Amino acid sequence: MSIVIKDLNFVYNPKSAFEKHALIDVSLTVEEGEFLAVIGHTGSGKSTFVQHLNGLVKLQSGTLIVDGIDLSQKKIDYKKLRGTVGMVFQYPEYQLFADTVYNDVAFGPKNLKLPQEEIDERVREALALVGMDFEYVSQKSPFELSGGEKRRVAIAGVIAMRPKILVLDEPTAGLDPQGKKEILDLVTKLWKTSTPTIVMISHDMNEVAKYATRVAVFDMGRVVYAEPPQKLFERQDELIKMGLDVPTLAKLRNYLVSRGVDVPSDCLTVDKMAEILAKLKNGGEVCSET
Amino acid sequence: MFRDVAFGQYYPGDSFLHKMDARVKMVLSLVYLICIFFIQSFFGFGVIFFLLALIVAVSKVPVRSVLKSIKPILILLIFTTLLNLFFNLEGETLVQWWIFRITTGGLIFSAKMILRLVLLVMGMSMLTLTTTPVDLTAAIESLLKPLNVVHFPVHELAFIMSIALRLIPSIMEETDRIIRAQKARGADFESGNIFKRAKAFIPILIPMFIGAFKRAEELAVAMDARCYKGAKGRTKMKILKCGWRDAVGAVVLVLFFAAVITLNYLEPALSASLPWMFFGA
Numbered sequence: 001m002s003i004v005i006k007d008l009n010f011v012y013n014p015k016s017a018f019e020k021h022a023l024i025d026v027s028l029t030v031e032e033g034e035f036l037a038v039i040g041h042t043g044s045g046k047s048t049f050v051q052h053l054n055g056l057v058k059l060q061s062g063t064l065i066v067d068g069i070d071l072s073q074k075k076i077d078y079k080k081l082r083g084t085v086g087m088v089f090q091y092p093e094y095q096l097f098a099d100t101v102y103n104d105v106a107f108g109p110k111n112l113k114l115p116q117e118e119i120d121e122r123v124r125e126a127l128a129l130v131g132m133d134f135e136y137v138s139q140k141s142p143f144e145l146s147g148g149e150k151r152r153v154a155i156a157g158v159i160a161m162r163p164k165i166l167v168l169d170e171p172t173a174g175l176d177p178q179g180k181k182e183i184l185d186l187v188t189k190l191w192k193t194s195t196p197t198i199v200m201i202s203h204d205m206n207e208v209a210k211y212a213t214r215v216a217v218f219d220m221g222r223v224v225y226a227e228p229p230q231k232l233f234e235r236q237d238e239l240i241k242m243g244l245d246v247p248t249l250a251k252l253r254n255y256l257v258s259r260g261v262d263v264p265s266d267c268l269t270v271d272k273m274a275e276i277l278a279k280l281k282n283g284g285e286v287c288s289e290t
Numbered sequence: 291m292f293r294d295v296a297f298g299q300y301y302p303g304d305s306f307l308h309k310m311d312a313r314v315k316m317v318l319s320l321v322y323l324i325c326i327f328f329i330q331s332f333f334g335f336g337v338i339f340f341l342l343a344l345i346v347a348v349s350k351v352p353v354r355s356v357l358k359s360i361k362p363i364l365i366l367l368i369f370t371t372l373l374n375l376f377f378n379l380e381g382e383t384l385v386q387w388w389i390f391r392i393t394t395g396g397l398i399f400s401a402k403m404i405l406r407l408v409l410l411v412m413g414m415s416m417l418t419l420t421t422t423p424v425d426l427t428a429a430i431e432s433l434l435k436p437l438n439v440v441h442f443p444v445h446e447l448a449f450i451m452s453i454a455l456r457l458i459p460s461i462m463e464e465t466d467r468i469i470r471a472q473k474a475r476g477a478d479f480e481s482g483n484i485f486k487r488a489k490a491f492i493p494i495l496i497p498m499f500i501g502a503f504k505r506a507e508e509l510a511v512a513m514d515a516r517c518y519k520g521a522k523g524r525t526k527m528k529i530l531k532c533g534w535r536d537a538v539g540a541v542v543l544v545l546f547f548a549a550v551i552t553l554n555y556l557e558p559a560l561s562a563s564l565p566w567m568f569f570g571a
Contacts, residue, residue, distance in 0.1 A: 054474055
């Protein structure tokens with residue numbers, strides 16, 4: 001078990017005019033190997049929630065165990081925790097600061113007090129993982145790069161810590177469709193190769209349907225659902241009531257089901273949907289031209 | 291980290307005090323300040339304390355928030371009290387220990403100093419607690435308008451203030467996020483000697499400055515795009531208006547001011563009838 005959360009509560013500005021219950025009795029377990037998407041309306045508590053995972057927000061009440069580290073203890077080994085949980089914030093390129101890309105990516109490993117050879121190895125590995133050419137980029141200033149490149153370098157700065165759990169807060173915000181796809185492909189690649197567990201906040205339901213293995217829905221500080229996307233997106237009406245959307249393909253499927261067409265729920269990729277529809281149209285035969 | 295900074299400590303409300311004109315509140319605060327320096331006797335402090343209690347009650351701001359305003363001057367308060375206590379050697383000696391000597395004069399003087407400072411800061415904080423920063427800058431602009439005659443850039447000054455007030459929370463929020471991001475990469479701001487700690491802030495300061503400059507440039511472009519060209523011909527969305535509340539506020543304050551001055555003259559007679567209050571001094 002990777003992350004165990006039980007009865008987590010969090011209040012901003014307690015006992016003042018600005019008091020706000022951000023999290024109410026949140027319980028959730030994230031297994032190793034999961035790609036968990038976290039969705040919810042603005043102010044639903046999802047950002048507060050993910051910041052708990054590496055101790056950036058101090059635990060107020062409840063239990064939180066991340067990869068064997070109990071965060072309800074008084075003494076927490078923050079160095080170990082932050083090496084275990086990598087955190088990619090919204091617009092991570094705003095955290096770039098060093099004179100060269102190399103030094104920026106090396107910032108995390110240096111803080112972990114690793115030997116010089118290992119730092120060098122990790123920087124090379126991280127830059128390669130995000131698809132940047134080491135020779136071309138390592139001695140450049142991060143501020144010379146394009147927006148998408150900056151973001152990839154910033155993500156490299158996080159994965160150079162070699163986390164077991166990678167938390168991303170809307171990694172595709174503000175990117176064009178091509179940039180979005182590149183970042184999501186990168187996250188999937190990381191999930192399959194280096195970091196076994198991914199927790200990702202997203203507002204794009206099509207993204208969620210395509211990449212996540214499970215989805216946690218936050219509403220007014222509570223976790224309302226935590227289930228696979230195929231199952232979740234059958235609840236179209238409830239999600240819309242919460243101010244959330246449903247992926248286009250799920251909408252199509254829900255519409256067809258309401259009209260009496262039997263479409264299975266695992267139809268959330270375009271290819272799969274096309275196959276199913278072709279099958280239905282030809283009375284069970286797969287059309288060869290699709 | 292920065293969430294606790296009470297900047298522009300406005301306490302949202304809908305009270306008599308909240309509804310008063312910001313300009314009037316500002317002028318009355320100035321009068322209050324002068325009034326406090328007119329006080330000579332403890333009776334005067336009593337009267338002003340009663341006034342402050344009245345103001346707090348009317349404003350419906352929790353007493354806790356008002357008391358919080360003393361926190362920043364706590365060190366100053368303790369320091370001046372100690373200085374006055376040990377170096378003002380008038381009157382009878384009460385306690386003597388080693389080289390320290392506490393006298394009635396010193397005691398009375400420090401007590402008055404504490405009362406003066408506390409009443410002053412709490413009174414001033416009532417202005418900022420019940421007036422939004424936006425209204426405050428508008429009031430400053432309006433009150434300084436006569437300076438336009440001597441070509442003092444009143445509008446520009448007020449505009450700079452309101453932009454600063456607008457940007458400080460955003461920059462603080464962004465800084466907060468940068469701190470978190472660097473912490474997540476294992477940055478350590480709490481250990482090591484002073485040089486190490488100062489160096490640890492570089493990864494925060496650089497992104498912060500870059501962000502601030504970018505923001506300033508974006509704002510300048512946005513203002514330009516909407517044809518901003520200074521004070522000339524610019525109208526106000528919210529026009530400050532004086533009303534009956536302001537008249538009531540002014541009258542109340544003037545009455546209290548008069549009471550303080552009268553008490554200054556009556557003090558000898560009063561303290562003669564209540565000698566226990568002054569240790570016979």
